[in-house]
Amino acid sequence: MHETAPTQFVQAGDARVAYRRFGTREAPSLLLLNYFAANMDDWDPRITNGFAATRDVIIFDYPGIGRSTGMTPSTVAAMTQDFVAFCRALDLSGFDIVGFSLGGMIAQQLAFEYPNMVKRIILLGTGPRGGEGMTFTELSVDELDDPVNLLIFAFFTPSDASKAAGRAYLERLKLRAADRDEPVSRQAAIAQLESIREWGAIPSENRFAMLSSIHQPTLIVHGNKDVVVMPINAFLLAEHLPNAQLIMYPDASHGAQSQHANIFLEHARLFLNG
């Protein structure tokens, strides 16, 4: 389970990648791609353990993040190459992926470039290349100096119910006591922010063209009040991806799947088994 799975390491290209693997080993693998400036300890145990009940769950640190060595690249395309190297090092293919925010951008890029590697895709709080308001001009790595405030502000809404869900979420992040990850360095966060901004820049033509060639069954999950990635981006994904189901939860921001974890896990299970 999330709380106890040992941190393991595998050499992938130039990086020694830290990962944890837990759940139902004989079941299909589900790889989780993390958000901006997050390490393995930032995954919600409610979500990872929920998946692990029926899946072989793999979480990891991108190169240069947490306990992974190597350089954090500054484009989503290069992060995708790193991810492919990691999958090959573990001899994984034909798996399902969950990409959260930045992780969802890598998931799209992977499905676009390596369609045979991935079967089903869950996109959490993310948007298409050149989406709406996705250059994150207001976001600064300085905000990482106060991670608790950042999470409560970015992942939850001002409502009492959402704030309470936020406090429970923060408590869950502490459940893993031993063998914790290393913090994300400022340098790595700066590189990731550059990746996201490059992804978010609106191309001069064929704005959503890559989406039409992503044919995997896809589940898009978003909060209807997401202040990080505007909800319209989930709608744009659902309009342009040929085989995507969209689920949007009420009174929820960037942490919609954690706030609505029970129903999200039910929806995800229906989708993954579908």
Add this chain to the structure above:
Amino acid sequence: MHETAPTQFVQAGDARVAYRRFGTREAPSLLLLNYFAANMDDWDPRITNGFAATRDVIIFDYPGIGRSTGMTPSTVAAMTQDFVAFCRALDLSGFDIVGFSLGGMIAQQLAFEYPNMVKRIILLGTGPRGGEGMTFTELSVDELDDPVNLLIFAFFTPSDASKAAGRAYLERLKLRAADRDEPVSRQAAIAQLESIREWGAIPSENRFAMLSSIHQPTLIVHGNKDVVVMPINAFLLAEHLPNAQLIMYPDASHGAQSQHANIFLEHARLFLNG
């Protein structure tokens, strides 16, 4: 079940309203509000029987439609009054409702005016008052002269998969052999079209104000290629209703719930039991 439930009648105000009731009588009631120019035989048996497995399902004809006597009013507000009279005549309250297209407009108006009558709401292929492109200027009652073509064009997309789902849907509509409904008169359709257009007119101020006072848990279901009610309307509902979950299905038009009936019934069950 849908195929065999006898048509019954109840006096509600000036109208003698035709209805059918089937399913799990001891379970909570689920009332289905129909779309434009549709009678009881136009409900998809796959959907109604799916609900009936765990619910006391009630379908009916609006006054002036099918086998209901009375006048078809030309505003959604007046249709809502008729619906309230019908519910009172059957001594129903505290039920759940499914509103499809025009029916979803009445569902919203009911929740707004009579919040205590309804517990949970499912909105299929509908939009808010003053939504986007909802004055239906291109729709004419003449199209009702070729109902099969109209259904295939409006409810399904041009893809092979959707067209095949459309043919299966049309076959299911024939499953009820005896005690069929009467066709919808041209005069009634004209009045309904006027209702929809009045609903769709963009108000000069407070465009989506009524939505903020609809607090019932709501499930919004829409096709991502709906050519009748543009998908952005489902997104607008999800943004402005305080407690609404949005589910959008791929490669689907106005008949999304019929094309994706299996997963829709699972999603609806999770929502209704939630």
